[in-house]
Amino acid sequence: MRTRRKLLTAAAALTVVPLALAGCSGSGAGGSSGGDPKTITILDYYNNEPDKGLVQELLxxxxxxxxLTIERESVPGKDLIQKVLQRASSKTLPDVLMLDNPDVQEIAASGALAPLSDFDVDTSGYIDGIIEAATYEGEVYGLAPAVNTLGLFYNVDILEAAGIEPPTTWAELKEAAAALTVGDQYGMAFSAIATYEGTWQFLPFMWTNGGEETDLQTPENAEALQLWVDLVNDGSASQSVINWSQGDVKDQFAAGKAAMMINGPWNIPALNETDVNWATVQVPVNEEGQTPVAPLGGEVWTVPQTGDAEKQANAAEFVQCMGSDEIALQAAETRFTVPTRADVIPEFTEKVPTMAAFAEQVVNARSRTGQLGEEWPTQATVIYNAIQLALTGKATPDEAFEQAAEG
Structure with missing residues (x-):
């Protein structure tokens, strides 16, 4: 997602990671370092490899x-927001703070972040979705070098053996998934778990079909949910999708137990270590001519309100550097993400053609908080609860969203 606050593991303990620069020490990392304005502190949640090391290279x-000299602290994803709120109250915020993009508006609303316009940071040239995610009450609060989204992975060998083209519409998806369901192999896999992951995976179908989070009880949303119900009920997708995380879905696909799956590019390194001959296309649409719309995942680099004007100015330059063309391209190439700088995307897809479908998807991707801001988590919870109700037969797709809202 990769909605990282929910997806990254919390196995590693709190780590202080001083970067390899002259005079850098780990002491005080995570809180504004005071003293030398050329020393800035950074807080992020890239506490696991390979992301930890790859991001360190960018920093x-x-x-x-x-x-600049930087002192870096990396914490488990699940701990970041609580730590940020605690440090805001104790006035020990870092000089540069990385946030999962759906969290930016919540933290900006608390007054903990400085708008980038205070430092004349240029925020033009980025894809609309990431600017929308980083905007609160008309001000942009952060930049992201690269982002991710969802697509349809398919097993090339399995589809070719069956004489089936990668589906581009829901009708084709249902037909292909049914035909590819043989023995212990399902045609389709996705995550419908009762967490934000389940909501994240459903959004491409909901949004592409014209559904909106501002009004969940609509025919468009019910129709999208009916698609998932049909795939499970006819056996084309496992009933276990209600318990599968996106990692579980990847494991099913990698083991040859699913011919197609909805998932993100962060799984590419793991897939490349298998014998699976895979490829990707954009998420299928309901009707030909619709534009696939998927959610935008990825992290935003921000400048907290520390009260130190000189350090904040240096931190803003650092954030602008993190959003530069050079860093965007490097981040995208090394981490299987997509540059947020629109003019860099063509060069990126030429270098990494396996990411072409995700690059196409990102251009039209939407911020999850774009319409609801801080209220997004409430609706996201209703969505995944509605999915659970429908897939377990406790409500029809027409009834599920209303029941989930009441529950």
Whole structure:
């Protein structure tokens, strides 16, 4: 998602990671370091490899370019927001803070972040979805070098052997999934778990069909949910999808137990270590001519309100560097994400053609908080509860959203 606050594991303990720059020490990392304005602290949740090391390379590059020394702290994803709120209350915020994009508006609303316009940071040239995600009450609060979204992975060998083309519409998806369901192999896999992951995976179908989170009890949303119900009820997808995380879905696909799956590019490194001959297309649409619309995942780099004007100015330069073309391209290539700088995307897809479908999807991807802001988590919960009700037969797709809202 990768909605990272919910997806990243919390196995690693709190770690302080000083970067390899002259004079850098780990002491005080995570809180504004005071003293030398050329030393800035950074807080993020990339506490697991390979992301931890890959992001460190990006941070090192910007620090070197700007002549800054940085002290970095990486915490488990589930702990970041609580730590941010605690440090805001104790006035020990870091100089640079990374946030999962759906969390930006919540933290900006608390007054903990400085708008980038205070530092004349140029926020033009980025895809609309990421700017929307980083905007609160008309002000942009952060930049992201690269982002992710969802697509349809398919097993090339299985589809070719069956004489089936990758589906582009729901009708084709249902037909292909049914034909590819043989023995212990399902045609289709997706995550319908009762967490934000389930909502995240459903959004491409809901949004592409014209459904909106502002009014869940609509025919468009019910029709999208009916698609998932049909796939499970006719046996084309396992009933276990209600318990599968996106990692579980990837495991099913990698083991040859699913011919197609909805998932994100963060799984590509793991898939490349298997014998699966895979490829991707955009998420199928209900009717030909519709534009596939998927949710936007990824992280935003922000400047907290620390009360130190000189440090904040340096932190803003650092954030601008993190959003630069060079960093965007490097981040996208090394981490299987998509640059947020629109003019960099063509160069990226030429270099990494396996990411072409995700790059197409990202251009029209939407921020989850774009319409509801801080209220998004409430509706996201209603959505995944409605999915659970429908897939377990406790409500029809027409009734599920209303029942979930009442529950």
């Amino acid at each position: 090192d590059q910007c620090a070197a370019d700007l002549g």
